[in-house]
Every structure is written in structure tokens, then in C-alpha cells.
Amino acid sequence: VRKSKQEAAETRRRIVTSASSEFRRNGLAGTGLNDLMGAAGLTHGGFYKHFESKEQVVDEALAQGIESMVEAWGKTPSKSSRGIPKGVARGNPLEAAIADYLSPEHCADVADGCPYAALGSELTRAGAAVRDTATRGILKMVDLIAANYPDITPGAARKKALWTISSMIGAVTVARMVNDPAVSATILREARKHLADQ
Amino acid sequence: VRKSKQEAAETRRRIVTSASSEFRRNGLAGTGLNDLMGAAGLTHGGFYKHFESKEQVVDEALAQGIESMVEAWGKTPSKSSRGIPKGVARGNPLEAAIADYLSPEHCADVADGCPYAALGSELTRAGAAVRDTATRGILKMVDLIAANYPDITPGAARKKALWTISSMIGAVTVARMVNDPAVSATILREARKHLADQ
DNA sequence: TGTACATCAGTGAACGCGCGTTCACTGATGTAC
DNA sequence: TGTACATCAGTGAACGCGCGTTCACTGATGTAC
Numbered sequence: 001v002r003k004s005k006q007e008a009a010e011t012r013r014r015i016v017t018s019a020s021s022e023f024r025r026n027g028l029a030g031t032g033l034n035d036l037m038g039a040a041g042l043t044h045g046g047f048y049k050h051f052e053s054k055e056q057v058v059d060e061a062l063a064q065g066i067e068s069m070v071e072a073w074g075k076t077p078s079k080s081s082r083g084i085p086k087g088v089a090r091g092n093p094l095e096a097a098i099a100d101y102l103s104p105e106h107c108a109d110v111a112d113g114c115p116y117a118a119l120g121s122e123l124t125r126a127g128a129a130v131r132d133t134a135t136r137g138i139l140k141m142v143d144l145i146a147a148n149y150p151d152i153t154p155g156a157a158r159k160k161a162l163w164t165i166s167s168m169i170g171a172v173t174v175a176r177m178v179n180d181p182a183v184s185a186t187i188l189r190e191a192r193k194h195l196a197d198q
Numbered sequence: 199v200r201k202s203k204q205e206a207a208e209t210r211r212r213i214v215t216s217a218s219s220e221f222r223r224n225g226l227a228g229t230g231l232n233d234l235m236g237a238a239g240l241t242h243g244g245f246y247k248h249f250e251s252k253e254q255v256v257d258e259a260l261a262q263g264i265e266s267m268v269e270a271w272g273k274t275p276s277k278s279s280r281g282i283p284k285g286v287a288r289g290n291p292l293e294a295a296i297a298d299y300l301s302p303e304h305c306a307d308v309a310d311g312c313p314y315a316a317l318g319s320e321l322t323r324a325g326a327a328v329r330d331t332a333t334r335g336i337l338k339m340v341d342l343i344a345a346n347y348p349d350i351t352p353g354a355a356r357k358k359a360l361w362t363i364s365s366m367i368g369a370v371t372v373a374r375m376v377n378d379p380a381v382s383a384t385i386l387r388e389a390r391k392h393l394a395d396q
Numbered sequence: 397t398g399t400a401c402a403t404c405a406g407t408g409a410a411c412g413c414g415c416g417t418t419c420a421c422t423g424a425t426g427t428a429c
Numbered sequence: 430t431g432t433a434c435a436t437c438a439g440t441g442a443a444c445g446c447g448c449g450t451t452c453a454c455t456g457a458t459g460t461a462c
Contacts (some may be wrong), residue, residue: 002457003405011405027323029227032448046406047450054449110322116372120319123306124374125225135376162381163369163388170368172363174314176322178333183360190361198392200424201438209438230415244439245417252416 012050015040020061024109024118028058028126059130062123065115066137073144074099074180082106094197096147101193107175107184116165117172141165164195210248213238218259222316223309226256226324257328260321263313264335271295271342291396292346299366300390305373305382315370339363363394 003011008091018039022031033054034044082105100106106113116123117139123134145161146154171191175184201209216237220229231252232242298304303313314321314336321332343359344352366393369389373382 001406001455002403002459004458005300008405019386027227027320029225030323033450034447042405043407044449045408045452049405116375118319120368120371120375121315121317122225122319124371125228128377130377131375131377135378135381138372138376139381159384159388163392166369166372166385166389167365167370167392169372170318170366171364173318173371174336174364174367177314177318177329178336179326179329180333183333183337186357187364190357191364194361194365194396199422199439200426202425205425206438226437231417232414240438241440242416243419243441247438 004190006015008050011040011042015042015047015050016057016060016064019057020115021111023061024060024065024113025117026120028119055127055130058126059133062119062130063133063137066133066140069114070137070140070144072100073141082109090185092148097145098164098168098195099192102171102188102195104185104188107172107188110176114169114172116169117176120169120173138165160198164198166193167191206248209238209240213240213245213248213256214258214262217255218313219265219309221256221259222263222311222313226260226317226320241303250363253325253328257331260313260317261326261331261335264331264338265311268335268338268342270298271339290346295343296362296366296393297390300369300393302383302386305370305386309375312367312370314367315374318367318371319341336363358396362396365389 015037019031019036022036022039025031026035031139033047037044037047047057051060056082082100082103101114110118116134123130126134142158142161142165145164146157149157149160152160168191171187175187178187213235217229217234220234220237223229225231231245234255235245245255245350249258286314299312308316314332324332340356340359340363343362344355347355347358350358353378366389369385373385376385
């Protein structure tokens with residue numbers, strides 16, 4: 001049942017999008033091609049009409065997850081998809097983005113959240129292409145954050161941004177790991193406090 | 199070929215120890231019972247003479263990884279297994295432990311390093327028993343760290359310690375993820391700087 | 397514009413493989429007398 | 430202390446299952462004339 005070029009391209013995009021969520025929800029190893037194609041409303045057999053391997057779709061899904069995070073980061077705080085605590089949005093955009101990242105909503109929303117927090121340790125063991133995508137994504141985020149530190153040199157801003165992003169990723173990862181909601185909430189709150197103060 | 203009780207107990211301990219390293223090296227999903235038993239010098243068939251399931255050995259291996267980290271943490275800095283930058287050990291023991299955790303040596307030594315940095319995102323999807331072990335381990339680390347903040351209230355120390363541990367885990371995870379050694383080094387250096395300053 | 401044919405997105409069965417788990421078997425260890 | 434028997438740590442083959450990947454097939458789409 002051949003589809004038109006546009007339909008095929010749309011299908012491909014749909015696979016990448018749903019795969020991106022599935023990977024974040026169940027992990028790279030925990031998501032099979034069957035799950036992945038099923039989530040896109042297809043059967044697994046057609047997978048190789050769109051991709052050369054599982055690693056390729058992992059790579060593209062990661063890239064898309066990063067891209068959508070970068071886009072959300074660039075938006076004005078009030079347009080962010082997740083709830084922003086009242087009174088915070090008044091500060092600079094970075095503060096709002098940090099509050100968004102470290103919100104309980106983001107913590108609860110693995111499938112739509114930061115790919116680094118969802119897949120961190122699995123990414124350290126991924127193939128060269130995936131790790132390259134991950135690295136370029138981190139540097140993209142770093143540039144976005146660093147642009148909000150106008151009072152220090154670009155080099156210092158970059159360093160500070162690396163600290164901001166890595167500590168935020170750690171906070172959300174650990175907050176998701178512990179099974180005590182009070183501890184999770186405290187971790188996120190403390191991270192917000194320390195990154196706002198700096 | 200029945201073994202004596204002592205030999206069997208030693209074998210069991212050896213399985214848990216080597217499994218703990220294998221899990222950190224290749225991930226929970228990436229380590230099969232075959233790899234795990236092979237690393238202990240055995241064949242896979244005997245696994246169920248010691249454990250009820252893979253989850254049980256994951257749980258015990260995680261607990262042991264945490265325990266050995268807690269023990270190393272409690273030791274005097276000079277006795278730590280990893281190199282400590284000269285001049286740092288003079289400060290309080292926490293500073294040395296932080297410098298150790300955020301050292302390039304720890305970053306390079308996944309199999310013997312912190313289980314949270316090695317397995318973070320996989321632990322968020324683990325079974326109830328494993329997540330419970332992970333949670334208790336984090337709280338144990340937090341108590342150890344908080345004991346080094348004598349000038350603030352216990353509650354404030356605990357909160358500060360949660361920030362310290364979660365941001366360190368994030369730093370090492372991201373440092374291992376990126377494929378640019380200079381970026382990795384900067385992440386670790388920045389984390390050291392910010393956690394020493396606080 | 398119509399016709400004939402090649403292309404190819406998607407289906408569903410099948411491939412070999414490694415997974416977690418089970419089991420019959422071996423033979424040294426532990427135990428009962 | 431010696432003997433007979435039960436126990437069980439460890440081996441290696443086997444189980445069913447789901448994995449990533451391949452393939453024959455279908456039939457609508459795209460293309461050449």
C-alpha cells in the first residue's frame with residue numbers, strides 16, 4: 001500500500017516524534033522497534049523503509065528531543081508548556097527557564113521532558129553518533145544559558161552555564177530516582193534556590 | 199560438585215562484587231546473567247543457586263556499590279583510592295571527598311565509581327526494591343555530607359547536602375556523556391569550584 | 397490525457413540470536429547412626 | 430571413627446520469548462511514453 005511522498009515524510013516525522021517520547025519514558029534499551037512503531041500506529045515491519053538501524057532512530061529522536069527543549073527554552077516564560085511559579089517570570093528569562101526545568105511538573109513528565117535527565121546514563125554508553133548528537137545538544141543549551149550572563153566574559157559565562165546545566169540534569173535525575181516525594185521536592189527546591197542565588 | 203558452605207558464601211560475595219562492576223560498566227539492561235556469572239568465573243547455570251532473580255542481584259550489587267562508596271567517603275582523604283589534587287586534602291574532609299568525586303580519575307573509572315552516576319537514568323525505571331535501595335543510599339550519602347556542615351541547622355545541612363550530591367551526580371554523568379575531553383574537564387572543574395565556594 | 401510499468405510504504409511472517417529461567421546431572425560436602 | 434545417605438554448588442543443555450533485522454507480498458503512487 002504505497003503512500004504519497006508527503007504522507008511518507010509525515011509518517012517518518014511521526015515515528016521520530018513518538019519514538020522520542022517512548023525512549024524517554026522507557027529508556028533506549030527498554031524500547032523495542034515493536035513498541036516504537038506501535039506508538040506511531042504502525043507495524044514493525046515497515047521500520048526499515050525509513051531508517052537504517054535502531055541507532056539511527058535513537059539519534060534522530062534524541063536530536064528532536066533536544067531541539068524541542070531548545071525551542072521551549074527560547075520562548076518567553078509565559079508561553080512555556082509547564083507551569084511557572086507566580087512571581088518568578090518577572091526576573092530574567094533564564095530564571096524562568098531554570099524554574100521550569102526544576103519544576104515538579106517537569107520531574108513528573110519524563111516522556112516530554114529533557115532527554116538528558118531521562119536518558120543520562122544510557123547516553124554515556126551510546127554509539128559514537130548518538131554521543132556526538134548529545135554533545136552538540138549540551139553545547140547548544142550552554143550557549144542559550146550563557147547568553148543570559150552578560151556581565152561576565154563569554155568564557156566565564158560558558159563555564160557557568162556548564163555548571164548550571166549539569167547540576168540541573170543531576171537534580172531532576174535524582175529527584176526521579178528517589179521514591180520519597182518529599183525528598184524529590186526538596187532536591188528540586190534546593191537546586192532552584194542555589195541556581196537562582198548564583 | 200558441591201562446595202563447602204564457606205566457599206559457597208565466598209562465591210556469592212564474589213558474584214555480587216563483580217556484578218556490581220559489570221552493571222556500572224555496561225548498564226543494568228546491558229549486563230546479562232551470562233556476562234555477570236562469567237565475570238565471576240562461573241557458568242550461568244548456577245546463578246539461581248544464589249539468587250531468586252536478576253532483580254535481586256541488581257539490588258544487592260547496587261547496595262554494595264553504595265556501601266563501598268560510603269566507606270571510601272568516611273576514610274581520611276589520604277587513604278582514598280583515587281588521586282587527590284595536592285593542597286586540597288588540607289581542608290575539611292568533605293572538600294577532599296568532593297574533589298575525589300569530581301576528579302577526572304573518578305570520571306574515567308565507571309566500573310569502580312559512584313553507582314548513581316553510572317546508572318542514574320536506569321535506576322529511575324528500576325523495580326520497587328531497587329529504587330528503595332537507591333533512595334536509602336542517597337539519604338546515607340546525604341547524612342555523611344551533612345555532618346560536615348556544623349554551622350547550620352541539621353535541616354539546612356540536609357538540604358544543602360541534597361544539592362551537593364545531586365549536582366555532583368549530574369556533573370559526572372554529563373562529563374561522561376560528552377565526547378569532548380576539554381568539555382568534560384571543564385564540567386568537573388566548574389562543579390568543584392562551585393561546591394567548594396558554597 | 398491515457399496507458400503501461402516501475403517504485404515503494406506498509407504488512408505480517410520469518411530469521412538467528414541472546415535473554416532470563418529451568419532442569420537433569422555430577423560429585424564433593426554435610427549429616428545421621 | 431567409619432559408613433551410608435541426603436544435600437546442594439556448579440555445569441551445560443534446553444525452555445519460551447522478544448529482540449533487531451530481513452523478506453515476499455500488496456496495491457496505491459509516481460513516471461515514461
